[in-house]
Each structure stands twice: as C-alpha cells, then as structure tokens.
Amino acid sequence: MSINRIKLYAILLIACLAGYIWLFYGMKKLHSEGNTFEVCLIKHTTNIPCPSCGSTRSVLSLIDGDPLKALYINPFGIIVASIMLITPVWILFDIITKKKTLFNFYRQTEIVLKKPKVSILLIVVVLINWIWNITKEL
Amino acid sequence: MEAQKVDMFIMTNGKYFESHQVVQIRERLLLMDDSKWGLIQTLQFKDPTTSLIVSLLGGSLGIDRFMIGDTGLGVGKLLTCGGMGIWAIIDWFMIMGATREKNMAKIQQVLY
Numbered sequence: 001m002s003i004n005r006i007k008l009y010a011i012l013l014i015a016c017l018a019g020y021i022w023l024f025y026g027m028k029k030l031h032s033e034g035n036t037f038e039v040c041l042i043k044h045t046t047n048i049p050c051p052s053c054g055s056t057r058s059v060l061s062l063i064d065g066d067p068l069k070a071l072y073i074n075p076f077g078i079i080v081a082s083i084m085l086i087t088p089v090w091i092l093f094d095i096i097t098k099k100k101t102l103f104n105f106y107r108q109t110e111i112v113l114k115k116p117k118v119s120i121l122l123i124v125v126v127l128i129n130w131i132w133n134i135t136k137e138l
Numbered sequence: 139m140e141a142q143k144v145d146m147f148i149m150t151n152g153k154y155f156e157s158h159q160v161v162q163i164r165e166r167l168l169l170m171d172d173s174k175w176g177l178i179q180t181l182q183f184k185d186p187t188t189s190l191i192v193s194l195l196g197g198s199l200g201i202d203r204f205m206i207g208d209t210g211l212g213v214g215k216l217l218t219c220g221g222m223g224i225w226a227i228i229d230w231f232m233i234m235g236a237t238r239e240k241n242m243a244k245i246q247q248v249l250y
Contacts, residue, residue: 008210015214015221022222041198041223050198052219080217110209126216 005103009094012087019084026056027063049137051130055080073136075129139170147178154183154241166249177248183241186234193233197226202233206240 029037042050058077062070070077090102112118144167152160167178184206193202200215220226229236 011211011214015218018222019218039222040219041226042219050219052217055217055219076217083217106210113209113213114207 005100009091016084016088030060049133051126052076139167139172144168156238159242184237186237189233189237193229197229206237
C-alpha cells in the first residue's frame with residue numbers, strides 16, 4: 001500500500017536537489033534585489049498567502065544566522081531546512097550500509113500521521129500557521 | 139467463480155482500475171473460490187475523478203495525496219507549496235493513475 005524504496009529515494013533526492021538550486025538562486029536574488037521569487041499559485045491567483053508561503057525566506061534567514069527571524073517568517077522553514085539537511089545524508093548512509101532505515105522510518109511516520117488524533121492536531125497547527133501567515137501579510 | 143458474477147463486478151468497478159489491470163483482475167476472479175465473493179463485493183474503492191477534482195482545487199496543499207493515502211508525499215507537497223506549483227501541476231495528470239494504483243493494491247490484498 002506504499003511506494004517502493006527506490007522511487008521514494010529518487011523523489012527525495014530530486015526534491016532536495018531542486019530545493020538547493022532554488023535556494024542558491026533565491027539567495028542571489030535576495031542579496032542583489034532584496035526580495036525572492038514568488039511562484040506560489042495560491043498567492044498569485046487569490047492574493048492570500050498559502051500555509052507554506054515564506055518558507056524560502058525563512059530558510060534563507062536561517063542560513064544568514066537569524067533563527068528568530070526564520071521562526072517569525074514561517075516556522076515551516078525550519079522543518080524544511082532540517083529535512084533538506086538530514087535526508088541526503090540519511091540516503092547516503094542507507095546506500096552505503098545497504099539498509100533501508102529511512103524507508104522504514106517513512107512508513108512508520110505515515111502510519112502515525114494517519115491516526116485521527118495526530119492528523120487533527122497537525123491540521124489545526126497548519127491552519128493556525130496559515131491564519132498567522134495571512135495576518136502577517138507575507 | 140461464475141463468469142456472470144465476475145463480469146458484474148468488472149462492469150461496476152472497472153473504472154477504478156487501469157485497463158490492463160482489468161483483464162488480470164478478471165482472470166484472477168474467475169479462478170477464485172466462491173466464498174470470497176462477499177469480501178470482494180464489500181471493498182470500497184476511491185474514484186479517480188474525485189481525486190482529480192480535489193487535485194485541481196487543493197493540489198498545492200497536498201490534499202489529493204492525503205486523500206489517496208500517500209501521507210508522506212502529501213506532507214511534502216504541503217510544506218513546499220505544491221512543489222513550487224510544478225509538482226501540483228504534474229499531479230493533475232498523475233493523480234488519476236496513482237488512485238488506480240492504490241485501488242489495485244487494495245484488491246490485490248484479497249486476490250492473492
């Protein structure tokens with residue numbers, strides 16, 4: 001009932017690579033023009049920021065060594081940054097030792113996330129963060 | 139199982155699977171014992187069209203992926219705003235196939 005290991009690792013690696021390229025260009029633009037690209041579909045069509053709007057800016061301020069600002073812009077940025085840091089190392093570890101610890105961890109996490117109590121709690125957190133995003137006018 | 143029963147099942151549920159899978163499912167069902175008919179009948183499948191609608195509306199929040207049971211990918215889509223919009227658009231075309239794959243995985247647990 002889940003995707004296979006190779007596919008998952010490929011998706012994660014491509015996502016991380018795209019993320020790093022995106023960050024590199026975002027950083028260049030932020031330092032030369034003072035803002036980053038905005039590609040968010042929701043923000044462009046409705047003018048309301050989506051729950052994850054501002055995570056690029058958040059990760060960039062984390063790189064600049066300002067965790068408080070990162071937390072203020074969008075706390076999701078810290079989650080994204082930690083995923084981007086941990087996954088490539090973890091995949092490399094799995095490939096070298098020929099184990100599937102990340103895959104097992106992913107499946108365990110999926111099972112935990114599907115429990116109603118956990119998912120309702122997380123949905124509420126996402127909604128609160130979204131409302132906060134709208135009031136901050138990201 | 140009787141061919142009539144199997145064909146009735148295929149007629150009502152054929153739209154939930156890829157066309158090449160339907161042939162395979164039919165063959166397996168014909169070989170299967172009659173006692174499993176009740177179980178097969180009660181299986182609930184997800185409609186690919188519904189997931190396409192959800193994908194069009196809530197794709198950049200990953201709701202489509204949550205709906206078909208890919209929680210991990212859903213979280214990924216949510217955190218990256220639908221993969222910067224690109225993944226959300228790709229999923230408009232992928233989600234129907236993905237839903238059918240999920241349905242196939244579900245029926246396979248009974249078939250084999």
